[in-house]
Amino acid sequence: xxxxxxxxxxxxxxxxxxxxxxxxxxxxxxxxxxxxxxxxxxxxxxxxxxxxxxxxxxxxxxxxxxxxxxxxxxxxxxxxxxxxxxxxxxxxxxxxxxxxxxxxxxxxxxxxxxxxxxxxxxxxxxxxxxxxxxxxxxxxxxxxxxxxxxxxxxxxxxxxxxxxxxxxxxxxxxxxxxxx
Numbered sequence: 001x002x003x004x005x006x007x008x009x010x011x012x013x014x015x016x017x018x019x020x021x022x023x024x025x026x027x028x029x030x031x032x033x034x035x036x037x038x039x040x041x042x043x044x045x046x047x048x049x050x051x052x053x054x055x056x057x058x059x060x061x062x063x064x065x066x067x068x069x070x071x072x073x074x075x076x077x078x079x080x081x082x083x084x085x086x087x088x089x090x091x092x093x094x095x096x097x098x099x100x101x102x103x104x105x106x107x108x109x110x111x112x113x114x115x116x117x118x119x120x121x122x123x124x125x126x127x128x129x130x131x132x133x134x135x136x137x138x139x140x141x142x143x144x145x146x147x148x149x150x151x152x153x154x155x156x157x158x159x160x161x162x163x164x165x166x167x168x169x170x171x172x173x174x175x176x177x178x179x180x
């Protein structure tokens with residue numbers, strides 16, 4: 001069980017960091033909760049696909065998943081940096097439409113597919129494993145969204161640029177972890 005908790009927290013780390021970065025420009029409580037729900041649900045769904053797909057899907061997916069995550073996070077990160085310099089009346093929350101939310105959801109849940117392949121080895125029931133992964137990701141992401149909004153209110157554009165750079169850095173870290 002401890003291994004499942006640690007695994008769930010590890011999987012939630014990227015989603016939490018992205019929640020912080022995506023929320024620095026503000027947003028509503030409902031937008032933060034929607035983002036957290038999407039991240040948590042996607043982590044569980046991807047882990048279930050990995051669990052069901054077994055080693056064949058895991059090996060195929062892990063050959064290119066890190067590059068996809070880098071691409072998606074870089075797109076959103078560059079967009080955040082560019083938008084940090086817009087005029088005040090043009091500025092909107094980073095996650096204002098389903099397209100950006102979908103990109104971030106995919107980018108933060110890619111690793112969960114590969115991890116899903118290993119879940120049967122933990123010896124915990126599938127439903128418990130998937131529920132734990134989704135719940136931890138939801139809770140961490142919701143807290144991250146609230147914290148990001150707090151930072152954005154205090155530090156404004158500087159933290160927006162840092163958030164964009166942070167998203168790109170997360171993508172680079174994912175690639176380095178997979179290619180090392």
